[in-house]
Amino acid sequence: MSPYTFEFEGDTVREWTLTDTGAESRLVTDYQPSLYVSGPDDALSDLRVRLESDPKLVATRYERLATDLHEAHAGDRSRVLRADLERVGEARTLAREIRGVYEREAYAPGTFRLFDVDLSPGFRYCLDRGIDPTPGRDLRTLSIELSEPALGDGDVSAVRVEGEPIGSAETDAVDVLRTLEDRLERDDPDILVVSHADLIPLLDERATERGLERFCLGRLPGLTRLAGENSYESYGRVGHSSARYRVPGRAIVDESNSFLWHQSGLAGLEYMIEKTGRPLQEAAWGSIGTLLTSRQIRLARDREVLAPWNKWVPERFTDVRTLHAADRGGFTFAPEVGFHEDVHEIDFASLYPRIICEHNVSPETVDCGCRDESSVDTGEATDALGGDGRRVPELGYRICGDDGFLPDVLEPLLEDRAARKRRLAADPSEEEAARLRGESGAIKWVLVACFGYQGYRNATFGRIECHEAINAYAREIALEAKRRLEDAGWRIVHGIVDSLWVTPRVDEPTPIGEVAAEVSDAVGIELERDGHYEWVCFVPRRDSAARMSAPEGTGKSSSGSTTAESAPAGALTKYFGKRVDGGYKIRGLECRQRNTSAFVAESQREFVEVLDREREPAAVCDALDRRLGELRTGSVDPRDLVVTNRVSKPLEAYDRRTRSAAALERYESKGLERSPGQSVRYVVVDDDTTGAERVRLPFEEPTAYDREWYATAVVRACESVVSPFGWDRRRIRSTRQDGQTVSLTTFHTDCCSDIPVRPPSGSRSHRN
Known part of the structure; x- marks a missing residue:
């Protein structure tokens, strides 16, 4: 078996390899990590001389490697300076010195x-040594958790293992730690799944304070902090990364800092280890973008292509006409606001990744300037859409055939x-189905990220022209699908990039399965019935x-214009419906929003x-009246009214005393830190009020709540459900006051006569 986890201390590496009964370690003393530098020959020669006296370096030498995908594509190689280091942690230090x-x-x-x-150290080591860190046997996990209040108080007596308490009200911390020690020795887990990374040093500190010399969370004594916590901003959103720790011989999965673990579990994590080459713990804390980049770097190594640091590739100059055509996103069909019957949802399976593969879109193939471009002018290659298979629609970019x-x-x-x-469709056992869902989910998220990363300025192997080309193909595909669907008797009531919602526009349209197959054959990407x-x-x-809802009896909107002139614009990502099989889909x-309390969410589903x-x-x-009655009589359990919000700044940076700021005050008073990017939960x-008394934290077990505030939230949730029929809060209030029940038919013919309904012939839709 190959090693599955690694520890770096000074100039040595300890490899841990799984065995049938546990794991064994081996100390490696000859590993020398490297970084590479390119530049003019005289500058590299001067740099090499200056680096000879640097104590961090073991050796330097020249090699010929590709510094980007274009060089590798053209068969060229650059002369680069390789610098071998004593310690893996000194690569960034040396890089900053060279640059600064x-x-x-x-x-x-x-x-x-x-x-x-x-x-990252483990990933680098596996790349350099050609190690596949995929575990060679089934992994054993042990879940250790501690509630937030107990974590803030440093009280380890409330620790739970595998969801069960290992102590009682009479049990002190020493007994709990000894029980945990026995459990670790008995189960010998390969992975510790902890509720929060700070639980690791807390357990170690409490064991040391109480003289438990044999207590250790790893397979050997010791604990190392790999990185401190930090907040960051990505795509305008503030995120938070917890501190990271390492214990000998075991991987740690921090549930508060592992997207992949939450989305795909152990099965998805193991799959990504195999495909990216990242060791288990590094794969667990890596973002989806990090996992995608790791896979790219691993495959680039096979092509002798180096991974750039602080890549800066400016967008090339182009004419205004091309820029206007290129600077567009995916195609959307504005949703027809209203109630539609007999609707089919169809979507292109993994549209953007399949466009990349079907049309060979890659940074080095778009307008590469190589010999293959001669085939463009002679028209040798054509694609399924009937155009020039080597040219990008609208943009004219040329795609190489290599x-x-x-x-x-x-x-x-x-x-x-x-x-x-396919295997899931064959009705496998529940155990196998869970594994397949986990692996499929992990793949899905990487495929989702692959397109966006082409337009991300810091993407290691990204290029904006690829992003533009993919969008251009997607727009062409959407329009081709629209034409064929309409010719077959279907009407598109909504469409967004890769998904379409269609309803019959004639009495007997061509069966949707046949049309989907025809479109799939035409564009080369499968159109699935979802x-x-x-x-x-x-x-x-x-x-x-x-704007669309006019005061009753006026025929006018609140702005004074007629409702017909103020046709409602649909929200692209807000819809709900009932499947033929009986289930509901709500988006x-x-x-579906994380900041909605359980009571409000349950009310809206009702x-x-x-x-x-x-x-x-x-x-x-x-139904709204019944829900409001529950609120106003105080019969709702406050635990069902907890609101979750992500904070974007520290408490002292808030100018206005918002509810989130009030929650931060209460967390601080309880000794619990909340950094930007983390979530706060409150009732x-x-x-x-404006201070900390405005809210209570869930573990404070509040017994009261602001009935009017939650009533407003429930009314807003109700409005979202009835708004497709032209109803807003004013109309809801009016209906509740007069107690009159209005049917859909009455609504369309009487109550909203100021909103014309002119469905086309054969339509099964009710529209505003």
């Missing part, structure tokens, strides 16, 4: 380009996901909904069910 000292003193900025700098790097990265993932979906709905409601944007509504059963918006208002108890 040697280059700054003697050369212009950008003279040197550096490579293989910011690789096998591209990105298709090599993605094709195995696409094939694996398709195989797992769902058949009895009905679907597309929700208006909130600002549009306010974008409050019950509103959808009532609408389905009664087909009367006013009946939803009756609103008095929204009229």
Whole structure:
């Protein structure tokens, strides 16, 4: 078996390899990590002389390697300086010195380009040594958790193992630690799954304080902090990364800091270890973008391509016409706000990754300038859309015919996901199905990220022209699908990038399965049937909904214009409907948002069910009355009213005393730190106050709540459900006051006569 986890101490590496009964270690003393530098020959020669006296270095030498995908594609190699280091942790230090000292003193900025700098230690080691860190047997896990209040108080007596307490009210910390020690020795886990990374040093500290010399969380004594916690901003969103720790011989999975673990579990994690070459613990804390980049770097090594540090590739100059065509996203069909019956949802399977593979889109193949471009002008290659297969629609970019790097990265993932979906359709055992779902989910997230990373300026192997080309192909595919669907008797009521919602526009349209197969053959990417709905409601944007609903009896919107002139604009990602098989699908509504309390979410799901059963918006208002009654009589359990919000700044940075700021004050008073990017959870108890008394934290076990604040939230959730019929809060309030029940038919013919309904011939839709 290959090693599955690694520890780095000074100039040595300890490899841990799984055995049938546990794990064994081996000490490696001859590992020398390397980074690479490219630049003009005279500058490299000068740099090499200056580095000879650096104590961090073991040796330097010249090699010929590709510094980007274009060089490898053209068969070229650059002369680069390789610097071998004593310790794996000194790569970034040396890189900063080269950039900030040697280059700054003697050369212009950008003279040197550096490579293989910011690789995580375990991943770097596996790359350099050709090690596959995929575990060679089934892994044993042990879950250790501690509640937030206990963690803040440093009270380890409340520790739970595998979800069960290992102590009681009479048990002290020493007994709990001894019980945990016995459990570790008995189970000998390969992975510790902890509720929060700070639990690791806390357990170690408490054991030391109480003189438990034999206590250790690893297979050997010791504990190392690998990185401190930090907050960061990505795509305008503040995130938080917890501190990271290492114990000898075991991997640690921090549940508070592992997206992949939450989405795909151990099965998805093991799959990504195999495909990326990242050791288990590094794969667990890595983001989806990090995992994708790791896979790219691993495959680039096979092509002798180095991974750039601080890549900077500017967008090339182009004419205004091309820029105008290129600077567009995926194609969307505006949703027809309203209630639609007999709706089919169809989507292109992994559209963007399949475009990359089908059309060979890759940084080195787009306008590469190589010999293959001669085939463009002679028209030798054509694609399924009938155009020039070597040119990107609208943009005219030329695509080389040589096998591209990105298709090599993605094709195995696409094939694996398709195989797992086929196996799931064959009704496997529950154990196998859980594994397949985990692996398929992990693949899905990497495939989702692959397109966006082409437009990300810091992507290691990204290029904006690839991003533009993929979008151009996607737009062409969407329009081709639209044409064929309409010719077959279908009408598109909504479409967003890779998904379409269609309903019959004639009495007997061509069966949707036949049309989907025809489109698939035409564009070379499978168009799948994702769902058949009895009905679907597309929700208006909130600002549009306010304009579309006129005061009763006026025929005018609140702005004074006629409602017909203020047709509602649909929210692209907000809709709900009932599948033919009886299940509901809800997207974008409050019950799908993480900051919605359980009571409000449950209320909204009930509103959808009532609408389905009664087909009367006013009946939803009756359900709303019942829910408001529960709130106002105080019969709702405050535990069902917990709100979760992500904070974007520290407490002292808040100018306005918001509810999140109030929650931060209470966390601070309890000794619990909350950093930007982390979530706060609270119950609103008095929204009229401005300080910490405005909210209570869940573990404070509040007994009261602000009934009006939660009532407003429930009404807003109700409005989202009835808004496709032109109802807003004013209409809801009016209906509740007069107690009149209004049917859908009455709604369309009487109650909203100011909103014209002109469905085309054969339509099965009710629209505003």
